[in-house]
Amino acid sequence: MTTNILRIDGSARREGSVSRDLLDRITARFGTDTKVVTRDLANALPLINEEWVGANFTPADARTDAQNTALELSDSLIGEIKAADVLVIGLPVYNFGVPAALKAWIDQISRAGVTFQYTENGPEGLLTGKRAIVAMASGGTQMGSEIDFATGYLRFILGFIGITDVEFVNADRLAMDAEGSIADALAKVEALSIAA
Numbered sequence: 001m002t003t004n005i006l007r008i009d010g011s012a013r014r015e016g017s018v019s020r021d022l023l024d025r026i027t028a029r030f031g032t033d034t035k036v037v038t039r040d041l042a043n044a045l046p047l048i049n050e051e052w053v054g055a056n057f058t059p060a061d062a063r064t065d066a067q068n069t070a071l072e073l074s075d076s077l078i079g080e081i082k083a084a085d086v087l088v089i090g091l092p093v094y095n096f097g098v099p100a101a102l103k104a105w106i107d108q109i110s111r112a113g114v115t116f117q118y119t120e121n122g123p124e125g126l127l128t129g130k131r132a133i134v135a136m137a138s139g140g141t142q143m144g145s146e147i148d149f150a151t152g153y154l155r156f157i158l159g160f161i162g163i164t165d166v167e168f169v170n171a172d173r174l175a176m177d178a179e180g181s182i183a184d185a186l187a188k189v190e191a192l193s194i195a196a
Contacts, residue, residue, distance in 0.1 A: 006084035007038045010102040019090035022135035041101035093138035097149045115161040125162025132166045139175035
């Protein structure tokens with residue numbers, strides 16, 4: 001059975017990126033019976049704006065052609081997630097948080113009534129039954145530390161849209177011990193459970 005993988009590259013760097021290298025290795029662990037769709041955020045996504053917000057909050061059957069056009073990219077990005085069994089996400093930590101390009105992707109795919117809904121019991125994610133593996137890389141922001149505003153946020157937002165099976169492969173001491181940090185991350189890649 002083919003595994004559909006959506007790869008999200010969050011690094012601005014195409015060469016020498018630790019998170020991209022880890023994503024290569026994670027994706028390879030799934031073997032050859034895979035279909036990989038890549039969304040490279042180094043090709044910057046547009047930020048949401050007033051037109052986008054107005055279109056998003058207009059009921060689908062009442063949108064103008066211009067409003068439908070404003071949401072075309074968002075619809076496409078959400079379609080990529082819906083088609084995926086597994087998301088592999090590159091998370092370089094920039095200034096203690098997620099890169100602006102990754103935040104732009106999150107803003108495009110977080111839509112009430114489409115990827116989550118509000119119920120009497122609180123918000124409910126609609127993109128369930130998926131797995132996410134996040135390759136986190138940072139110079140010195142240790143994953144889970146009080147200065148890590150990236151991994152907790154990404155775990156939360158993925159859960160908010162229904163993706164609660166989230167694992168991290170972290171290389172988070174690159175400025176202090178690049179060799180050791182990468183070795184630890186590679187061991188975590190090899191330890192990932194890949195269903196047959």
